[in-house]
Amino acid sequence: MKTSLFDFDLPRDRIAQAPAEPRDAARLLVVGEALADRGMRDLPGLLRPGDALVVNDTRVIPARLTGRRGTAKMEITLHRRRGGDEWLAFARPARRLREGDRIEFAHGLSAEVTEKREAGEIALRLVAEDVDAALERAGAMPLPPYIERKSGPADTDRRDYQTVYAAHPGAVAAPTAGLHFTEALLAAIEAAGVALHRVTLHVGAGTFLPVKAEDTADHRMHSEWGRVEAGTAAALNAARAAGGRIVAAGTTALRLLESAADEDGSVRPFEGDTDIFITPGYRFRAVDVLLTNFHLPRSTLFMLVAAFVGLDRMKAAYDHAVAEGYRFYSYGDACLLFPAGDKA
Incomplete structure (x- = not known):
């Protein structure tokens, strides 16, 4: 159709x-x-x-993450768990990302890029002493783009x-x-x-x-x-x-x-x-x-x-x-x- x-x-x-x-x-x-x-x-x-x-x-889950690869700001949105701490995610900007790159987030959470895929998609491994707890603190709720929040998702959105x-x-x-x-x-x-x-x-x-x-x-x-x-x-x-x-x-x-x-x-x-x-x-x-x-x-x-x-x-x-x-x-x-x- x-x-x-x-x-x-x-x-x-x-x-x-x-x-x-x-x-x-x-x-x-x-x-x-x-x-x-x-x-x-x-x-x-x-x-x-x-x-x-x-x-x-x-x-x-609070799947939207903001971090840095070196001095470059990165936005990561997790979208599918592959098992354990392995995820598929969308990255912005993704063009210069390479396998093995490390992205640092807040609250002791980081990610290692394990695969570069198409259309801005990557595979990554989250790293922290307690990944789920760190993700809860570092991540934001993944609101759809038509819900407008100039400063990002509000606390009430959780x-x-x-x-x-x-x-x-x-x-x-x-x-x-x-x-x-x-x-x-x-x-x-x-x-x-x-x-x-x-x-x-x-x-x-x-x-x-x-x-x-x-x-x-x-x-x-x-x-x-x-x-x-x-x-x-x-x-x-x-x-x-x-x-x-x-x-x-x-x-x-x-x-x-x-x-x-x-x-x-x-x-x-x-x-x-x-x-x-x-x-x-x-x-x-x-x-x-x-x-x-x-x-x-x-x-x-x-x-x-x-x-x-x-x-x-x-x-x-x-x-x-x-x-x-x-x-x-x-x-x-x-x-x-x-x-x-x-x-x-």
């Missing part, structure tokens, strides 16, 4: 620069047989007893750009649909008879970027590591067999569940990499309802939501959201998507 089909105009003032306060005060656009303007606190009543809500419990149930460090971008949940909202959802389940997908830096290829067939997805535990898979299959729906809290949870699903829709235990790329025409197997934020034009995530409810319906929903002042992107509002024919 032509990538241009997934383009749309968005006024810059619709891009949220800070989250709703409190988190669950965000607005919620319900996209079913018709559009309905609701709020995140209405979510328990929009789901059914017996449904299963699946969240991504990855934890965002809290705001993290879900309340974040547990497993490894993501370099937040599973943003999850940012709307508070402990009180999660309790209300469970009190409504909806079971809460956790999976882990370490979200990569390329997740939210626009597709540069002119045709979606020419786009290469970066892989991300994920895990679905055996007990979680069994519980989700049991919920569906009893008539419940699987509700994915975010595109990252959806992509992982679809990667773990058999052709008949059964979810299997899964641990490994996935590079699933979902565009219109894809047959969804594991997920029945999707909670998600509003996404960038020409992004793989807008293509995914267009596949889930139809491109025309999604464009109409976005037109409505712009006209009604919804806030877009990572710190923005949410929408709850039901495929055509679902009575919600």
Whole structure:
């Protein structure tokens, strides 16, 4: 498909620069047989007893580092852990970097370049007495470029750009649909008879970027590591067999569940990499309802939501959201998507 089909105009003032306060005060656009303007606190009543809500419990690490190679200033963004203290990262400037170069950061953290790759990507080894502790002190939260911070990420972003149930460090971008949940909202959802389940997908830096290829067939997805535990898979299959729906809290949870699903829709235990790329025409197997934020034009995530409810319906929903002042992107509002024919 032509990538241009997934383009749309968005006024810059619709891009949220800070989250709703409190988190669950965000607005919620319900996209079913018709559009309905609701709020995140209405979510328990929009789901059914017996449904299963699946969240991504990855934890965002402070992956953005500023340091020096000799006298030259360097900006490093970690984007994928290869194992231990070995990482793939993007470097700026990268042109003069060589294997064996050492980059010094604050708080006793340094890095040795182990491989020079294409398009500013490098492989490196982090070095410190306690690497994880030093990274927590030296790094900054890897906010997307459309969240503008002239002086870099604020201290509040360490809290705001993290879900309340974040547990497993490894993501370099937040599973943003999850940012709307508070402990009180999660309790209300469970009190409504909806079971809460956790999976882990370490979200990569390329997740939210626009597709540069002119045709979606020419786009290469970066892989991300994920895990679905055996007990979680069994519980989700049991919920569906009893008539419940699987509700994915975010595109990252959806992509992982679809990667773990058999052709008949059964979810299997899964641990490994996935590079699933979902565009219109894809047959969804594991997920029945999707909670998600509003996404960038020409992004793989807008293509995914267009596949889930139809491109025309999604464009109409976005037109409505712009006209009604919804806030877009990572710190923005949410929408709850039901495929055509679902009575919600």
